[in-house]
Amino acid sequence: xxxxxxxxxxxxxxxxxxxxxxxxxxxxxxxxxxxxxxxxxxxxxxxxxxxxxxxxxxxxxxxxxxxxxxxxxxxxxxxxxxxxxxxxxxxxxxxxxxxxxxxxxxxxxxxxxxxxxxxxxxxxxxxxxxxxxxxxxxxxxxxxxxxxxxxxxxxxxxxxxxxxxxxxxxxxxxxxxxxxxxxxxxxxxxxxxxxxxxxxxxxxxxxxxxxxxxxxxxxxxxxxxxxxxxxxxxxxxxxxxxxxxxxxxxxxxxxxxxxxxxxxxxxxx
Amino acid sequence: xxxxxxxxxxxxxxxxxxxxxxxxxxxxxxxxxxxxxxxxxxxxxxxxxxxxxxxxxxxxxxxxxxxxxxxxxxxxxxxxxxxxxxxxxxxxxxxxxxxxxxxxxxxxxxxxxxxxxxxxxxxxxxxxxxxxxxxxxxxxxxxxxxxxxxxxxxxxxxxxxxxxxxxxxxxxxxxxxxxxxxxxxxxxxxxxxxxxxxxxxxxxxxxxxxxxxxxxxxxxxxxxxxxxxxxxxxxxxxxxxxxxxxxxxxxxxxxxxxxxxxxxxxxxxxxxxxxxxxxxxxxxxxxxxxxxxxxxxxxxxxxxxxxxxxxxxxxxxxxxxxxxxxxxxxxxxxxxxxxxxxxxxxxxxxxxxxxxxxxxxxxxxxxxxxxxxxxxxxxxxxxxxxxxxxxxxxxxxxxxxxxxxxxxxxxxxxxxxxxxxxxxxxxxxxxx
Numbered sequence: 128x129x130x131x132x133x134x135x136x137x138x139x140x141x142x143x144x145x146x147x148x149x150x151x152x153x154x155x156x157x158x159x160x161x162x163x164x165x166x167x168x169x170x171x172x173x174x175x176x177x178x179x180x181x182x183x184x185x186x187x188x189x190x191x192x193x194x195x196x197x198x199x200x201x202x203x204x205x206x207x208x209x210x211x212x213x214x215x216x217x218x219x220x221x222x223x224x225x226x227x228x229x230x231x232x233x234x235x236x237x238x239x240x241x242x243x244x245x246x247x248x249x250x251x252x253x254x255x256x257x258x259x260x261x262x263x264x265x266x267x268x269x270x271x272x273x274x275x276x277x278x279x280x281x282x283x284x285x286x287x288x289x290x291x292x293x294x295x296x297x298x299x300x301x302x303x304x305x306x307x308x309x310x311x312x313x314x315x316x317x318x319x320x321x322x323x324x325x326x327x328x329x330x331x332x333x334x335x336x337x338x339x340x341x342x343x344x345x346x347x348x349x350x351x352x353x354x355x356x357x358x359x360x361x362x363x364x365x366x367x368x369x370x371x372x373x374x375x376x377x378x379x380x381x382x383x384x385x386x387x388x389x390x391x392x393x394x395x396x
Numbered sequence: 397x398x399x400x401x402x403x404x405x406x407x408x409x410x411x412x413x414x415x416x417x418x419x420x421x422x423x424x425x426x427x428x429x430x431x432x433x434x435x436x437x438x439x440x441x442x443x444x445x446x447x448x449x450x451x452x453x454x455x456x457x458x459x460x461x462x463x464x465x466x467x468x469x470x471x472x473x474x475x476x477x478x479x480x481x482x483x484x485x486x487x488x489x490x491x492x493x494x495x496x497x498x499x500x501x502x503x504x505x506x507x508x509x510x511x512x513x514x515x516x517x518x519x520x521x522x523x524x525x526x527x528x529x530x531x532x533x534x535x536x537x538x539x540x541x542x543x544x545x546x547x548x549x550x551x552x553x554x555x556x557x558x559x560x561x562x563x564x565x566x567x568x569x570x571x572x573x574x575x576x577x578x579x580x581x582x583x584x585x586x587x588x589x590x591x592x593x594x595x596x597x598x599x600x601x602x603x604x605x606x607x608x609x610x611x612x613x614x615x616x617x618x619x620x621x622x623x624x625x626x627x628x629x630x631x632x633x634x635x636x637x638x639x640x641x642x643x644x645x646x647x648x649x650x651x652x653x654x655x656x657x658x659x660x661x662x663x664x665x666x667x668x669x670x671x672x673x674x675x676x677x678x679x680x681x682x683x684x685x686x687x688x689x690x691x692x693x694x695x696x697x698x699x700x701x702x703x704x705x706x707x708x709x710x711x712x713x714x715x716x717x718x719x720x721x722x723x724x725x726x727x728x729x730x731x732x733x734x735x736x737x738x739x740x741x742x743x744x745x746x747x748x749x750x751x752x753x754x755x756x757x758x759x760x761x762x763x764x765x766x767x768x769x770x771x772x773x774x775x776x777x778x779x780x781x782x783x784x785x786x787x788x789x790x791x792x793x794x795x796x797x798x799x800x801x802x803x804x805x806x807x808x809x810x811x812x813x814x815x816x817x818x819x820x821x822x823x824x825x826x827x828x
Binding site: 380 | 401411442447448449462479643650651652658
């Protein structure tokens, strides 16, 4: 589905069903340098079970046009603009990594609109290793290789993708390298690195929040994730064993079960 | 600081498999089953609707075959792979996933005989035609592209004459035309060349050959590079437009870098059914575990045989990238830095008759139609693998009547030389 937001064409996967603004809206937010396809094993379920789904490509990412947004705050405002464009009054946000920061900021700014928040592999702040920032700024492919290493736990490293025959690490690499690293991944990483408001925002959230963490996550540690969930009053926390940062792909079925339970209970269709 | 993801040899042993998810079985189990129990009706519906991954029916996927697919994808640097019953079915699956009636292919004229026949005689029945160009004439590929051309298909080293395609240059021609480059990389295996690193978009293998290496099990595979932009033009509507077979699913929008693999499986494997047997997948996995060791030895033996044949009085010419007069040595070193492969083509003095006598008198080398076995294999293409071609087509493919194709195995090199010397001696004596 294509939308025009801030005068730029935006792409969002609707999970294989036509968008219907009468159904409750779930918005999926990808991490740095990725795109909507990372949600392929969650979106179709919700789209075929009573929800309208928008797995967004952030500006400049995937099939969306325009320039990459440079701050988490701008991204949060952009998400609200997307919701407004759909004529939906409410939405449930699901974010991964950088998408968690966007979700936190958006939920904080628009409590009447955002009804639930699901955070995967996130924390309240995500300082980025300066080596990664430097490699990305120089369009050096090594930044992707390092990120693919750190992003994946045992299932990603050894394989055993939920979709038979597919390769976790090579899929991630293909998505990230499909765009100039300097223009997309680098900008995303700086946005994450510069955002420091997450823990403060988290303290004031009153909506239902779900946190899913991987105990083998090397991009955003288990402790950092727990610190965030502790800061959010009443947050549900699930830790998936032997799982890295890419839990929505590495342990897609487990993530979907947890997500279904939380969203259906707190944002029923 | 370097990434610590697994390197090549580790991948040949471990990619795609975790024992703890398979009852602790250290070896990959053979899931010799046709079908899989559904937890409940919701799960069944979700699997059929591609809402979740998993296994439904072995014609589509199987846990043993999935390990093989993921391992090959990991080795090639691809996003995903679909294994098939044979290399030919992998090529057919690839082309039929992409093409529509009225489409056109540009292909090397030096393709393996089976592929050549598919393009010349079978696909025209579906309204799909091919223009053949000379393997080494890069400009010819460009000139042959028409408005309805949807892909370029080639082999890095042609079968059987060993001509080298300038893959980076031909891939660029394909990309400039907005179409994908398909490479049959059977001769190389991912150990000698990863075609995605040189511009290929889709790679196919006959796994029957060096990947398995034992000559016991048929298999093929299609691997997706994940970087080709199917949406850059309107040439591939079945990839980009809603597909009625799955409730209007757009493969490219939904699955991005694995769109082609998903369509190949959901449509091609489902509707044609060229399924590999789980036992063959297991056998081929055993071969892949020793791929690098075998390929090093294959290449070493081949280089020694090139030296031997080049100096032999019964041999009129030798074609192999390490032969002294090979015309594309520099390009070969660029594309195949780790070894030039174990296929040798040579001309036997005395022409076709000499070739027949020679083949009837080798004892260690096996006269048969396969290549890439651990054992040394020989054949006379003009009377066997390429016998469906008439004289003109053979000439276009650069296959002279005196050509003997040699797939060098892992035997002790002195035993091979002795066998060849003996057969050459009998040939010479008989012709006198």
